[in-house]
Amino acid sequence: MDAFFALAHGMAVAMQPMNLLYALIGVLLGTAVGVLPGIGPALTVALLLPVTYKLDPGGSLIMFAGIYYGGMYGGSTTAILINTPGESASMATALEGNKMAKAGRGGPALATAAIGSFVAGTIATIGLAFLAPWLVDFAVHFGPEDYFALMCVAFVTVSATFGSSPIRGLTSLFIGLTLGLIGIDKLTGQPRLAFGIPELLDGVEVTTLAVGLFAVGEALYVVSRRHHSEEKLEPVRGSLWMTKEDWQRSWKPWLRGTMFGFPIGALPAGGAEIPTFLSYSTEKRLAKHPEEFGKGAIEGVAGPEAANNASAAGTLVPLLTLGLPTSATAAMMLAGFQQYGLNPGPLLFAERPDLVWGLIASLFIANVMLLVLNLPLVGLWVKLLAIPQPWLYAGILVFATTGTIAAKPSVVELSMLAGFGVMGFLMRRFDFPIAPVVIGLILGPIAESQLRRAMSISLGDPMALLQSPMSATLLGIALIALVAPFVMQGLGRFKANED
Amino acid sequence: MSDLPQGPAERRIDSAGVVIAVALAALAVVLVWDASQLQSNNPYGMGPHVMPVVIAVGLGILAIGNLVEALRGNLPARESADPKAVWLILGGLALLIAIIALGGGFIPATTALFVATATAFGRRAILADLAIGFVMTTLIYVAFSRLLTLSLPAGPLERLF
Numbered sequence: 300m301d302a303f304f305a306l307a308h309g310m311a312v313a314m315q316p317m318n319l320l321y322a323l324i325g326v327l328l329g330t331a332v333g334v335l336p337g338i339g340p341a342l343t344v345a346l347l348l349p350v351t352y353k354l355d356p357g358g359s360l361i362m363f364a365g366i367y368y369g370g371m372y373g374g375s376t377t378a379i380l381i382n383t384p385g386e387s388a389s390m391a392t393a394l395e396g397n398k399m400a401k402a403g404r405g406g407p408a409l410a411t412a413a414i415g416s417f418v419a420g421t422i423a424t425i426g427l428a429f430l431a432p433w434l435v436d437f438a439v440h441f442g443p444e445d446y447f448a449l450m451c452v453a454f455v456t457v458s459a460t461f462g463s464s465p466i467r468g469l470t471s472l473f474i475g476l477t478l479g480l481i482g483i484d485k486l487t488g489q490p491r492l493a494f495g496i497p498e499l500l501d502g503v504e505v506t507t508l509a510v511g512l513f514a515v516g517e518a519l520y521v522v523s524r525r526h527h528s529e530e531k532l533e534p535v536r537g538s539l540w541m542t543k544e545d546w547q548r549s550w551k552p553w554l555r556g557t558m559f560g561f562p563i564g565a566l567p568a569g570g571a572e573i574p575t576f577l578s579y580s581t582e583k584r585l586a587k588h589p590e591e592f593g594k595g596a597i598e599g600v601a602g603p604e605a606a607n608n609a610s611a612a613g614t615l616v617p618l619l620t621l622g623l624p625t626s627a628t629a630a631m632m633l634a635g636f637q638q639y640g641l642n643p644g645p646l647l648f649a650e651r652p653d654l655v656w657g658l659i660a661s662l663f664i665a666n667v668m669l670l671v672l673n674l675p676l677v678g679l680w681v682k683l684l685a686i687p688q689p690w691l692y693a694g695i696l697v698f699a700t701t702g703t704i705a706a707k708p709s710v711v712e713l714s715m716l717a718g719f720g721v722m723g724f725l726m727r728r729f730d731f732p733i734a735p736v737v738i739g740l741i742l743g744p745i746a747e748s749q750l751r752r753a754m755s756i757s758l759g760d761p762m763a764l765l766q767s768p769m770s771a772t773l774l775g776i777a778l779i780a781l782v783a784p785f786v787m788q789g790l791g792r793f794k795a796n797e798d
Numbered sequence: 799m800s801d802l803p804q805g806p807a808e809r810r811i812d813s814a815g816v817v818i819a820v821a822l823a824a825l826a827v828v829l830v831w832d833a834s835q836l837q838s839n840n841p842y843g844m845g846p847h848v849m850p851v852v853i854a855v856g857l858g859i860l861a862i863g864n865l866v867e868a869l870r871g872n873l874p875a876r877e878s879a880d881p882k883a884v885w886l887i888l889g890g891l892a893l894l895i896a897i898i899a900l901g902g903g904f905i906p907a908t909t910a911l912f913v914a915t916a917t918a919f920g921r922r923a924i925l926a927d928l929a930i931g932f933v934m935t936t937l938i939y940v941a942f943s944r945l946l947t948l949s950l951p952a953g954p955l956e957r958l959f
Binding site: 349350353463464466467469470473474476477480484486487489491492515518519522523524525526688689690692693694696697698700701704705708710713714716717720721724728729730747750751754755759 | 814815818822825828829832833836837844845846849850853856857860863864867873874876877878879880881883884886887888890891892894895898899904907908911912913915916917918919920921927930931934935938942946947948949950951
């Protein structure tokens with residue numbers, strides 16, 4: 300029952316007034332940016348990284364976690380009130396939530412999303428607290444070859460297995476891996492892909508890449524197709540509170556959504572889209588009134604929202620115990636750790652238990668804050684949605700460039716920001732996923748150093764990768780996950796030809 | 799091959815997809831060239847040139863994959879875009895870089911970007927946006943330099959604070 304003690308100790312850390320304040324700032328900022336269309340939690344953490352490097356690491360990480368959770372809540376508000384989900388994980392919520400808002404039941408939709416997120420977030424954080432020490436005990440025995448194999452699994456699942464096109468996903472990943480090569484090689488001190496430009500010797504900053512792809516790229520994409528869509532904001536009409544029937548129809552979807560979200564988030568499978576859509580289709584099948592789906596069924600909001608939040612907590616399991624980010628936001632949080640010279644993993648649990656458990660305990664607090672703050676403040680969040688688009692995006696771009704200017708005010712860095720913006724625009728236009736680029740940049744160098752460590756232990760014998768049963772198994776899984784979508788695609792085409 | 803009887807007439811070669819494939823192949827060539835410049839003085843284990851070559855091979859395979867998709871016309875459909883608005887924002891970014899490089903300072907640079915972006919999004923009130931952008935970026939400058947003690951590039955305007 301070590302987890303209890305550790306968690307109680309973490310609670311004491313998280314309850315310190317300064318840390319409570321950081322959590323509060325985090326959830327408020329997170330909700331605000333989650334509500335704003337066009338910026339998500341990954342971008343917010345990226346924007347804050349250069350600003351926070353002088354602050355206390357524990358407090359900043361608590362704030363980042365608050366942003367992560369808050370962003371999930373805020374995204375659901377946007378999905379319900381205007382039919383443009385800020386992130387793909389809110390897409391399922393938008394299906395039913397927006398219909399409910401149109402039918403004058405926006406209040407109960409927001410309420411079931413918020414309470415469901417609270418229930419799911421709390422259960423999933425308990426899951427995180429008990430799973431993490433167990434996984435850490437397990438991961439202590441990992442050799443470098445096992446870590447390398449694990450990262451291969453993450454690379455494949457994040458980019459190829461679950462996306463719309465494995466080729467485009469892998470292309471994104473390899474662009475990220477290429478960017479990760481830039482800079483001085485740590486082992487031999489030789490510059491790679493620097494082309495004699497001194498600014499490139501330090502490598503590509505994760506924040507510059509993320510801000511370029513997410514903020515500049517998004518702004519360019521939205522402006523390029525401005526003439527296509529007109530967003531319509533649904534006013535919140537009627538009571539905010541759920542009726543007894545709403546409660547009865549909501550609580551089971553909350554729990555089922557949690558059961559989908561947490562394990563899938565905890566596996567290095569990446570993304571909250573799968574559990575939210577699984578939850579949506581399950582609720583549709585189990586509902587007493589399936590005919591209501593598509594017209595505003597509360598189960599279709601309760602389940603996916605719970606799944607969304609539970610998977611956010613699940614993503615923290617591989618991040619904290621193995622240092623393995625499986626979403627763009629988790630990748631930015633890893634960059635946040637690295638900014639303070641901290642490396643998530645078994646060692647961090649042993650060396651900085653106050654920091655890790657304080658962070659986990661603060662997630663409970665963040666969840667409570669979000670529940671208490673969100674419903675009363677919904678009027679305020681709705682006002683954010685009324686900011687005219689020109690000023691919204693102009694403001695986003697000013698903040699985005701400010702972060703880079705504050706960190707490195709050089710022409711090279713700012714040109715890279717603009718270049719990544721163009722890349723983000725083109726990737727959106729041609730439907731390449733963005734997250735694998737960020738994960739490739741941040742995880743690629745770590746994977747390479749683990750591989751080289753394994754190779755120098757084995758004196759250059761690549762068979763060492765297959766001699767450890769763990770790494771052999773993981774590499775096998777990676778191979779299956781890589782081949783499976785192509786085989787299934789082939790089967791699908793075969794079937795289509797038969798018809 | 800087995801797809802051919804399915805009416806190749808409706809499947810058009812996607813030229814943008816071909817460009818993407820060529821760009822990926824070019825990137826792979828750059829990686830291999832750069833890796834060949836590295837010295838590997840590491841008799842045991844793995845030198846710094848191995849990973850770039852592995853990634854280059856991956857990029858090469860993906861270039862072929864993207865090329866096949868483009869030739870089959872398998873790329874997702876794209877909506878018409880408004881290039882003028884995109885160029886306007888990129889122009890704003892270029893202006894920002896130029897102003898900072900020439901020592902014009904943070905406030906004029908980001909104000910220029912603010913106005914360019916707002917205009918790209920359809921605003922036609924340049925003077926009002928100039929004022930809004932100026933006030934906003936001045937507040938950011940003061941907050942950064944006073945509250946966060948982070949220095950932003952200062953031009954003639956910023957030295958007044």
